[in-house]
Amino acid sequence: MCGRYSLGTELDPVLARFGVEPPAFPWQPRWNIAPGQEVPVVKAADRRVLVAMGWGLTLPWAKPGFHPINLRSETLLAKPAFRELGFNRRCLLPADGFYEWDTDKQPWRFTLPDGELFGLAGVWTQREGRYSCAVLTRPSVGAVAAVHERMPLIVPQQVEEEWLAGTEVEQLLDILRGPAWVPVLERRRVSRRINSARAEGPECALPWEEAMPQDARPPR
DNA sequence: CCAGACGTTGTT
DNA sequence: GTCTGG
DNA sequence: CCAGACGTTGTT
DNA sequence: GTCTGG
Numbered sequence: 402m403c404g405r406y407s408l409g410t411e412l413d414p415v416l417a418r419f420g421v422e423p424p425a426f427p428w429q430p431r432w433n434i435a436p437g438q439e440v441p442v443v444k445a446a447d448r449r450v451l452v453a454m455g456w457g458l459t460l461p462w463a464k465p466g467f468h469p470i471n472l473r474s475e476t477l478l479a480k481p482a483f484r485e486l487g488f489n490r491r492c493l494l495p496a497d498g499f500y501e502w503d504t505d506k507q508p509w510r511f512t513l514p515d516g517e518l519f520g521l522a523g524v525w526t527q528r529e530g531r532y533s534c535a536v537l538t539r540p541s542v543g544a545v546a547a548v549h550e551r552m553p554l555i556v557p558q559q560v561e562e563e564w565l566a567g568t569e570v571e572q573l574l575d576i577l578r579g580p581a582w583v584p585v586l587e588r589r590r591v592s593r594r595i596n597s598a599r600a601e602g603p604e605c606a607l608p609w610e611e612a613m614p615q616d617a618r619p620p621r
Numbered sequence: 622c623c624a625g626a627c628g629t630t631g632t633t
Numbered sequence: 634g635t636c637t638g639g
Numbered sequence: 640c641c642a643g644a645c646g647t648t649g650t651t
Numbered sequence: 652g653t654c655t656g657g
Contacts, residue, residue, distance in 0.1 A: 436640065437657055467628075469628040472628065473628085483627085551630075595641090598641065598657035
């Protein structure tokens with residue numbers, strides 16, 4: 402799945418890459434974005450806008466404590482509770498990396514080859530004036546598959562506009578998971594300091610080997 | 622009809 | 634809200 | 640996702 | 652074990 406990601410860049414590259422105006426909220430490069438936190442999200446309005454959303458959906462009918470951070474892209478449109486979000490409330494979560502833990506609880510970081518920015522597919526809600534969002538997931542492919550069964554759904558730049566504003570959502574979801582768009586991701590094992598959601602800074606992306614010796618004795 | 626669930630992952 | 638199960 | 644807490648009363 | 656917080 403996708404329970405931690407990064408956006409360790411200044412604001413300007415994000416504005417340029419996603420074609421949005423500067424947001425109303427303050428900007429901080431982030432290397433350890435965790436569920437429950439406020440995250441920058443691109444959604445379509447009159448134009449694209451960059452707004453702050455809580456990661457974890459707040460739904461009008463849900464009991465407190467029910468805040469899905471991921472939704473399966475394969476079943477999204479079939480689920481009564483979520484299909485409306487898939488059709489009408491899609492968004493992108495700008496990222497420059499995401500983290501997955503392997504079966505031995507070791508964290509790995511995934512990026513595009515040149516550290517390029519990319520968008521994670523998401524859906525959003527608004528409740529009492531506050532936005533919230535969830536990241537769509539898919540079965541892992543490529544470099545991720547050896548680490549974890551599931552990974553976030555990445556929206557290639559070529560289809561971002563259709564993702565945000567298009568109407569053929571069902572087809573688009575299939576295409577995004579199809580062989581034409583298998584993302585080329587680089588992988589590296591990173592320091593276990595990422596485990597704590599309080600950790601922050603570029604050190605969160607440090608290769609495991611360089612984080613020795615504190616990482617020399619992993620748990621289990 | 623009303624009541625109850627509605628998510629993911631991984632682990633058992 | 635909307636669907637399923639009883 | 641992982642880490643960390645998981646209780647109460649009364650007093651400061 | 653299970654829930655909350657980040």
